[in-house]
Amino acid sequence: MVKILDEKEFKKVESSDKVSILDFSAIWCSPCKVLKPAFETISKEMKDFDFYEVDVDKEQKLAHKFGVMSVPTIVVLKKGMELGRINGFSGKDKLKREILARAKR
Numbered sequence: 001m002v003k004i005l006d007e008k009e010f011k012k013v014e015s016s017d018k019v020s021i022l023d024f025s026a027i028w029c030s031p032c033k034v035l036k037p038a039f040e041t042i043s044k045e046m047k048d049f050d051f052y053e054v055d056v057d058k059e060q061k062l063a064h065k066f067g068v069m070s071v072p073t074i075v076v077l078k079k080g081m082e083l084g085r086i087n088g089f090s091g092k093d094k095l096k097r098e099i100l101a102r103a104k105r
Helices: 007-015 030-045 060-065 092-103
Strands: 002-004 019-025 049-055 073-078 081-087
Touching: 002 030, 007 060, 019 030, 030 049, 030 092, 073 092, 081 092
Parallel strands: 002 049, 019 049
Antiparallel strands: 019 073, 073 081
């Protein structure tokens, strides 16, 4: 399940032992709209990870903190450390493989 992430909740993500997947997106972004259902499906398949959606317009400080320059951008974190990122969206299966590859770092 994908949760909405705001700056207040981010402190919990920073200290979590679980790998967190952050989807930085915006409501006006067409590729973000295409990504959203795939991201939701992946979140149900990968129950060992926490999935979050971050609206870059509402959470500008978080977007700035991670240097998000374009959307969609997926950031893979563990204990607040970035394990990797994925820019853009090129299909559900590829996204899932890329998340897994970055989470193993």
